[in-house]
Amino acid sequence: MIDGRSAGDNVTTRRPGTLINGRPYNLLIGVHLQGDGATISVLLDGEPYIRWTGKQASLALHRNWRLPQSKRPGLSGYKTAITFHGAQLRLISGKALWIQRSD
Numbered sequence: 001m002i003d004g005r006s007a008g009d010n011v012t013t014r015r016p017g018t019l020i021n022g023r024p025y026n027l028l029i030g031v032h033l034q035g036d037g038a039t040i041s042v043l044l045d046g047e048p049y050i051r052w053t054g055k056q057a058s059l060a061l062h063r064n065w066r067l068p069q070s071k072r073p074g075l076s077g078y079k080t081a082i083t084f085h086g087a088q089l090r091l092i093s094g095k096a097l098w099i100q101r102s103d
Contacts, residue, residue: 001060002052007078012050024085072099 002010019025028043038059042050061067067074075084089096 001062002054003058004060006062013053014050018044 001007007013018061026045028046030039030041032039033056036056037053038056039053041048042051061070065076074085085095
């Protein structure tokens with residue numbers, strides 16, 4: 001959510017949507033934090049798709065999407081079936097730890 005508005009109704013919403021069901025896509029998401037600001041950029045198949053810059057405090061997850069541990073990244077879809085064929089995390093700075101999922 002951005003400034004309390006859901007993903008389907010905020011400044012990053014794309015209307016009409018351009019994704020085609022059944023077609024695979026490559027998505028590259030970049031997050032840059034500086035002070036209290038943030039920039040999120042999304043490339044879809046190598047082309048600019050979404051770019052947002054604002055205050056980190058403007059960003060939030062809808063209560064139904066809360067992750068059990070909020071500092072961990074997650075992937076999800078809304079009102080659709082999605083198959084993720086792979087995911088990679090590349091840190092520019094800081095560190096990440098691999099944590100085994102326990103079901």
